[in-house]
Amino acid sequence: MTANTFNHAADYLDAAREMADTGRPTLARLLAEEASARTADPKNAARILAEFPGGTLRSES
Template structure:
């Protein structure tokens, strides 16, 4: 069954899996997406703190 990433919690779960498997960059990107989809600023900050590192996003 394919995974869905409809909720921030889905992205956080995937980020944890990536971190556990030695993929910190992908974990950080997933955490950033989860934080973007989280309406509570404090919760978004906490999510990013759980997955430290610099952002690799390319913003305009």
Template structure:
């Protein structure tokens, strides 16, 4: 089953699922995408604090 992600909350839900299933790297990437779609900087920081680690996103 494929899933489409459009909202920050959908990325965050998927990040939590990945963390629960033992996939911390994928969880962090999904959390970073959720944070990128979150307008409030305090909410972004809180969200990323749930998924420790350095940024894994590549900048072009």
């Protein structure tokens, strides 16, 4: 078995889509938020968040 690694925004986005496809919308949104945060282009970051609607679920301290 190969462990998943998350080194790039695309890794988080792939995982977000997988979670959405398997009925885990909250986890999908969290992963999408991380993918968005790791995306340099603001338009692409906004597009990622639009694909997974909802308010932020991250807690910033």
